[in-house]
Amino acid sequence: MKVDLKGLTLAVLGGDERELVYVPNLIGSNAKVNIVGFDNCKPIKRANHYSSIDKAIDDVDAVIMPMPGTDTEGRIRAIYSKNKFYFTENTAAKLSGIPIFIGVAKPIIKRLCFNYSIPLIEIAELDEIAILNSIPTAEGALLIAMEETPFTIHNSNCFVLGYGRIGVTLANTLKSLGANTFAAARSSKDLARIYEQNLNAVEFSRLGDSISKADIIFNTVPSMVLDENILKNIKKNTIIIDLASAPGGTDFQTAEKLGIKAVLAPGLPGKVAPLTAGKILARVLPKLICENLRV
Secondary structure, three states: OOOOOOOOEEEEEOEOHHHHHHHHHHHHOOOEEEEEOOOOOOOOOOOEEEOOHHHHOOOOOEEEOOOOOEOOOOEEOEOOOOOOOEOOHHHHHHOOOOOEEEOOOOHHHHHHHHHOOOOEEEOOOOHHHHHHHHHHHHHHHHHHHHHHOOOOOOOOEEEEEOOOHHHHHHHHHHHHOOOEEEEEEOOHHHHHHHHHOOOEEEEHHHHHHHHHHOOEEEEOOOOOOEOHHHHOOOOOOOEEEEOOOOOOOEOHHHHHHOOOEEEEOOOHHHHHOHHHHHHHHHHHHHHHHHHHHOO
C-alpha cells in the first residue's frame, strides 16, 4: 500500500545515484522535498533545489542524509556538486527535535544530534534495508572475486566469515554457483543453520584450523577477525574481500607483509547496483518516515 506523505516537508542533503531514484518517489507520495547538492545533474522534477543547507532545512519535518553519511569532519557525500556541504553545529541547532534519517552516522553526527536533541535514525542496519541490500552486496562481492582471481567460483573453497544478513545471502549464492562453501559463526544457532543449509560450518574459535583451505575469503564481521594469527595460516594466493564497514575486520598491514591480497569493499549496493539500492530506499523510507513522525 502506498504511503501518503501529504503535508510533510523533507530535506534531502546530498547523496548519489540512489537519491535520484527515491526522491521522485517521495514527491510521488505527496511530500514537499527540498534538495541540496544536486546542481551538476539533471534537475529532479518538482523538487525544490537549494544551494545551501540552511535554506533547505527551514521548517522541515524530517531530514534525509546519504547512506554513507559524512566523513569524520561532517562533510556530506554529494557526488553531484562541486560544492562542499558540512553538517555543522549551526545546522544541528536549527534541527533540534527534527528527525534525521542516515545510513551510517559518524561520531561527529552522533555527538551533534545528542547535544541538540535530534532523533537520529541509522537505517543501514535496519532489517528492512539490510536484508534487501544483502542481494547487491553479494553480487558485488562476487564481481570483485571474479575480477581478482584466475579461477572460477565453481569448485573453489570459499569462506564466509559471519552468518548475519549479508553472510546468509552470500553463502547461499556461493553454494548455488557450485563453490565449496564454508561459513564461520559463533552462536550454536547460526552453526546449526549453516549445517541445515548443507554448508560447511566453522566455529570462529577454530577458524585457524581450516582457513588454510580457503581460495577466497569474504568477511562480513565489523571487528578484527583476520588478525596476524589467522593470516599466518592463509595461502599466499588466497584473496580476502572484506565487506565490513571501514576499517573492516582484517589486519590489512599484516596481510600486505605476508603477500596476501586483501580488498576492503564496504558499501557495495550504492557502487555496483545504485538503481536497485535506490529502489530499496524508495520502498522503505516513506514507511520509516511515517513511523517516526507518527503520521
